[in-house]
Amino acid sequence: MREITLDEIEALAVGAWVLGTGGGGSPYLGLLNMRRLYADGRRVSLMDPDELADDDMVAVVSNMGAPLVGQERLVDSANIARAVTLMEEYLGKPFRAIMSVEIGGNNGVQPFLAAAELDRPVVDADAMGRAYPEAQMTSFAVGDLKPWPLSLVDPRGIEGIVAKVPTWKWMERLSRKMCVEVGSIAATCKAPRTGAEVKRWGILRTTTQAIKLGQAIRLAQKEHRDPVQAILESEKGLLLFRGKVADIARRTTEGFLRGTAKLDGLDEWRGQGFELAFQNEWAVGWQDGVPRVMTPDLICVLDTVSGEAIGTETLRYGQRVTVVALPAPSVFLSPRGLDFVGPRAFGYDLDFRSVFAGAAA
Amino acid sequence: MRRRIGIDVGGTNTDAVLLEDDRVLHAIKTPTTADVLTGVRLALQDVARAMGPQGVQAVMIGTTHFVNAVVQRRDLAPVGALRIGMPASQSLPPFCDWPEDLAALVRGQVHMVEGGFDYDGRPIMPLDEAAVAAAARAMKAAGIACVAVSGIFSPLDPAMEDRAEAIIRDVMPDAAITLSHDLGRIGLLERENVGLLNACLAPLARHTVQAFEEALRQAGIAAPLYITQNDGTVIRAELAARFPVLSFASGPTNSMRGAAFLTGLKDALVVDVGGTTSDIGALKAGFPREANAIVQVGGVRTLFRMPDLLSIGLGGGSHVAQQDGRITIGPRSVGFRLPELARIFGGPQLTTSDIAVRAGLLALGDASRVGDVTPRFAQAVLAEAARMLEESVDRMKTDAAAVPLLAVGGGAFLVPDRLPGVSEVLRPAHAAVANAVGAAIAQVSGEADQVFQGMTRIEAMAEAERIARARAEEAGADGATLALVDIEDLPIAYLPGGAIRVRARVVGEIAASG
Numbered sequence: 001m002r003e004i005t006l007d008e009i010e011a012l013a014v015g016a017w018v019l020g021t022g023g024g025g026s027p028y029l030g031l032l033n034m035r036r037l038y039a040d041g042r043r044v045s046l047m048d049p050d051e052l053a054d055d056d057m058v059a060v061v062s063n064m065g066a067p068l069v070g071q072e073r074l075v076d077s078a079n080i081a082r083a084v085t086l087m088e089e090y091l092g093k094p095f096r097a098i099m100s101v102e103i104g105g106n107n108g109v110q111p112f113l114a115a116a117e118l119d120r121p122v123v124d125a126d127a128m129g130r131a132y133p134e135a136q137m138t139s140f141a142v143g144d145l146k147p148w149p150l151s152l153v154d155p156r157g158i159e160g161i162v163a164k165v166p167t168w169k170w171m172e173r174l175s176r177k178m179c180v181e182v183g184s185i186a187a188t189c190k191a192p193r194t195g196a197e198v199k200r201w202g203i204l205r206t207t208t209q210a211i212k213l214g215q216a217i218r219l220a221q222k223e224h225r226d227p228v229q230a231i232l233e234s235e236k237g238l239l240l241f242r243g244k245v246a247d248i249a250r251r252t253t254e255g256f257l258r259g260t261a262k263l264d265g266l267d268e269w270r271g272q273g274f275e276l277a278f279q280n281e282w283a284v285g286w287q288d289g290v291p292r293v294m295t296p297d298l299i300c301v302l303d304t305v306s307g308e309a310i311g312t313e314t315l316r317y318g319q320r321v322t323v324v325a326l327p328a329p330s331v332f333l334s335p336r337g338l339d340f341v342g343p344r345a346f347g348y349d350l351d352f353r354s355v356f357a358g359a360a361a
Numbered sequence: 362m363r364r365r366i367g368i369d370v371g372g373t374n375t376d377a378v379l380l381e382d383d384r385v386l387h388a389i390k391t392p393t394t395a396d397v398l399t400g401v402r403l404a405l406q407d408v409a410r411a412m413g414p415q416g417v418q419a420v421m422i423g424t425t426h427f428v429n430a431v432v433q434r435r436d437l438a439p440v441g442a443l444r445i446g447m448p449a450s451q452s453l454p455p456f457c458d459w460p461e462d463l464a465a466l467v468r469g470q471v472h473m474v475e476g477g478f479d480y481d482g483r484p485i486m487p488l489d490e491a492a493v494a495a496a497a498r499a500m501k502a503a504g505i506a507c508v509a510v511s512g513i514f515s516p517l518d519p520a521m522e523d524r525a526e527a528i529i530r531d532v533m534p535d536a537a538i539t540l541s542h543d544l545g546r547i548g549l550l551e552r553e554n555v556g557l558l559n560a561c562l563a564p565l566a567r568h569t570v571q572a573f574e575e576a577l578r579q580a581g582i583a584a585p586l587y588i589t590q591n592d593g594t595v596i597r598a599e600l601a602a603r604f605p606v607l608s609f610a611s612g613p614t615n616s617m618r619g620a621a622f623l624t625g626l627k628d629a630l631v632v633d634v635g636g637t638t639s640d641i642g643a644l645k646a647g648f649p650r651e652a653n654a655i656v657q658v659g660g661v662r663t664l665f666r667m668p669d670l671l672s673i674g675l676g677g678g679s680h681v682a683q684q685d686g687r688i689t690i691g692p693r694s695v696g697f698r699l700p701e702l703a704r705i706f707g708g709p710q711l712t713t714s715d716i717a718v719r720a721g722l723l724a725l726g727d728a729s730r731v732g733d734v735t736p737r738f739a740q741a742v743l744a745e746a747a748r749m750l751e752e753s754v755d756r757m758k759t760d761a762a763a764v765p766l767l768a769v770g771g772g773a774f775l776v777p778d779r780l781p782g783v784s785e786v787l788r789p790a791h792a793a794v795a796n797a798v799g800a801a802i803a804q805v806s807g808e809a810d811q812v813f814q815g816m817t818r819i820e821a822m823a824e825a826e827r828i829a830r831a832r833a834e835e836a837g838a839d840g841a842t843l844a845l846v847d848i849e850d851l852p853i854a855y856l857p858g859g860a861i862r863v864r865a866r867v868v869g870e871i872a873a874s875g
């Protein structure tokens with residue numbers, strides 16, 4: 001266990017936004033909370049998963065809802081902390097540590113907010129290794145771990161518990177309804193995990209991964225080196241395509257932002273086209289009509305010059321972007337993992353083929 | 362016949378033009394004075410002499426005065442911030458992401474009260490009117506005269522901000538009160554930041570606009586005064602005195618709009634080549650395309666309506682070097698010290714101006730001082746400049762078809778007559794005062810940016826346009842001339858009921874007189 005510096009949290013915010021693969025919301029508001037908490041003298045320690053005893057209880061937190069609502073209601077460390085203590089009251093026992101359900105986007109920073117308020121360590125792990133739109137798209141669901149209970153908090157003094165559900169899909173449906181009812185934004189503490197479960201089914205050391213990624217990007221920017229190259233080196237990623245956004249179509253269906261983006265190639269891709277489909281996050285990419293990359297491989301669309309990640313909500317016509325792929329956590333590559341987060345889970349009738357399978361050969 | 366005076370008060374020069382329909386009758390360039398106003402008065406008096414007895418219908422002034430006050434941390438008033446939204450947003454109070462030196466000057470008091478709206482228009486909490494009144498009394502007791510009110514989702518429903526203003530006005534009848542929904546879009550912190558900046562500039566804006574009006578009187582000009590905004594349109598002076606932040610970035614916008622006017626083109630790219638940088642922007646329906654991103658002003662995050670400009674380090678003073686057979690231009694520049702440092706003036710530094718003189722594109726300084734530069738090298742440097750411009754022009758283009766490029770600014774000689782993807786390169790007359798021309802031709806705009814629910818996409822877009830039109834008329838537009846120039850919709854993730862965010866913008870001519 002070691003204390004995390006504010007500079008590392010700044011880097012975490014940069015790295016988590018890239019791992020958000022187009023979704024997850026900007027970590028900026030969480031970062032502002034951390035700057036305030038650190039200025040107040042609070043400090044957070046990061047705990048390696050191996051330091052957890054098998055029977056330690058771990059809180060799994062996430063800020064749930066629409067990123068656009070978050071831009072108005074903002075992010076408050078007291079809410080996510082209350083979701084954790086509410087769950088402790090319900091369970092009648094304390095949590096040893098706190099972790100994020102998803103490292104990608106705003107939720108990559110959320111456990112630090114609760115940890116700073118409650119003086120607990122953050123576990124260096126998550127359950128997605130990126131951002132995904134739905135509650136059942138986690139390594140814990142792949143591991144068939146218990147999906148209940150869940151606590152949900154709104155600052156008006158609204159506190160809810162989903163005591164029991166038969167499946168992860170039911171948890172998604174019920175918690176989504178509650179979240180919408182309180183304004184499409186809510187602090188949640190998901191089904192608690194034991195230390196043994198985290199070590200077996202968590203995606204381990206993703207907080208460190210996001211910090212290192214953010215540090216690499218920030219260093220490259222500072223030294224005027226190519227930040228895209230820094231991301232590829234830091235994450236052993238693959239450069240897939242460089243181009244200019246030629247079209248972007250978005251629509252809302254079943255409460256999610258879905259759509260497609262078309263890119264016209266530049267440099268060695270001049271004359272070629274790339275098409276991306278998304279459900280909050282980037283899901284599948286086709287090059288000249290042929291499937292090139294698909295979930296669970298991480299698809300990141302980056303500003304070609306700054307290396308900053310670009311979200312599915314903010315991508316716009318004419319931007320110069322670079323598409324890269326980063327390797328998926330192995331838990332999602334099993335047939336059962338692909339049932340939860342493979343292309344068919346997003347409605348694409350494609351057999352998953354990792355873009356890294358060819359590269360390794 | 363329409364006659365107007367346009368004035369641009371820049372950091373270096375104050376330019377003024379007298380425009381009759383589409384002709385520039387008179388133009389003058391005078392140095393900007395330390396007090397700003399003397400320069401404006403001199404320019405106005407000069408134009409008034411050229412104007413004759415016919416008079417003009419309107420005077421438009423564009424100025425960087427307000428943004429400079431923020432950047433230079435001067436003439437800023439302490440502000441009382443009132444946020445409506447508790448218990449949401451509690452941990453991130455107003456000023457939470459401001460640079461400390463600026464916050465120390467502007468942060469008078471911070472009050473956060475219950476209220477605000479959810480995305481669907483339901484109140485988060487009822488407005489705590491007693492708390493608003495208590496805050497007003499506290500601000501009054503501290504001698505604060507400028508107040509910024511921000512409410513959660515106020516662009517969706519301004520009712521609580523409006524009610525808070527009435528309550529504050531009861532306690533502080535003379536306060537300058539800024540409401541965030543008048544200025545900003547979705548994004549509480551950024552909208553609130555704009556409101557706080559606006560409030561801290563209120564006394565300076567009032568004083569400056571009064572001085573402009575006084576300068577008009579002294580020059581014997583009776584026409585109404587308008588101030589140009591960031592987006593290339595104008596608002597009436599009394600409105601500008603209330604909303605100085607809307608005039609922050611009018612310089613580049615006026616320059617682009619002026620270039621469009623001087624060439625008669627409405628859809629084109631504009632490159633303004635200065636001493637250090639080239640700014641490339643895109644004109645769509647005669648207006649600059651707006652940036653969609655966070656804009657930092659004086660270190661404060663905002664969501665201003667600013668033109669989408671691409672700046673590259675290529676200008677008339679850019680350093681030229683050769684390393685390992687590769688030519689590099691900029692980003693370093695001799696800037697305003699060109700007459701001292703460039704080779705053609707006997708200085709040590711090879712610049713793009715030296716190259717242009719050697720290549721016969723420019724008559725400046727002493728050409729014999731660059732005789733050692735080979736014609737081949739000069740051509741290679743110009744080719745590199747053309748490559749840099751080509752790449753940036755391509756980046757700013759919105760479709761594959763070739764578009765015209767309007768070249769203005771002192772370094773425009775670096776723009777070649779032919780560029781890939783460009784149908785023609787135009788170099789308008791009076792390009793040196795394009796910014797004042799841009800001010801003179803400004804129109805009035807109105808904008809809406811809101812989340813709509815329970816409506817079809819078509820209905821939501823029609824409602825957004827209706828709101829934008831109402832705002833334009835309030836700002837001084839003739840309703841009959843209003844046209845929709847931009848509309849875009851964005852469905853919102855996770856929100857049920859087909860929630861959709863629509864941005865609409867209309868522009869029109871200034872109403873006859875108000």
